[in-house]
Amino acid sequence: MYHYPKAARGIQLLFLSIILAILSAPLSMLGIGSIVSVVSIVLQLVALFIAAGDDSGYRSALYASVANLVLNLLCNFVQQDSVVYKLVSNVSSIVALYMTYQVITITCYLLMEKAPNVASQGQTVAKIYVMCFVITFICRFLELVPFIGLMARLIYILASLVELVGYVLFLVFLFRASTALK
Numbered sequence: 001m002y003h004y005p006k007a008a009r010g011i012q013l014l015f016l017s018i019i020l021a022i023l024s025a026p027l028s029m030l031g032i033g034s035i036v037s038v039v040s041i042v043l044q045l046v047a048l049f050i051a052a053g054d055d056s057g058y059r060s061a062l063y064a065s066v067a068n069l070v071l072n073l074l075c076n077f078v079q080q081d082s083v084v085y086k087l088v089s090n091v092s093s094i095v096a097l098y099m100t101y102q103v104i105t106i107t108c109y110l111l112m113e114k115a116p117n118v119a120s121q122g123q124t125v126a127k128i129y130v131m132c133f134v135i136t137f138i139c140r141f142l143e144l145v146p147f148i149g150l151m152a153r154l155i156y157i158l159a160s161l162v163e164l165v166g167y168v169l170f171l172v173f174l175f176r177a178s179t180a181l182k
Helices: 005-030 033-051 057-076 083-111 116-142 149-180
Strands: none
Touching: 005 033, 005 083, 005 149, 033 057, 057 083, 083 116, 083 149, 116 149
């Protein structure tokens, strides 16, 4: 039975970074949301760097995370209603999906022998994530079409709710995976 202490530690830190990212929105009312958000991003980078010590596959997730950080910084310097902003924002979403998918699949690979039930849960989470992303991504563009727009908006709302459930399942998966990889 293999042990992956670096991956376990990286996954624990990734879990914490996601919790901080969630908390950054309500904490923005207190004026500290942006600070918590930056801490979350730095922690995510550190987490993926540490996890890459046990499996080099986490390195591509780290590179995607860095690219996503650059894209998000670029969004801050572009007018929000512009085509460039929407393009960069959509590319950022795709990169974030890739990073999440990469983390899940690599972690599932490491868990196959140690905790196959957790690996199976991760595979389900990955499917939910990708399915919801594709639906919401398509609906964002269909909202612009006059007659289809209303239906697309309703589908977008439903897919966003399922995506929220997938996000919670992702957090549960990270927690269980970090325990199983030790």
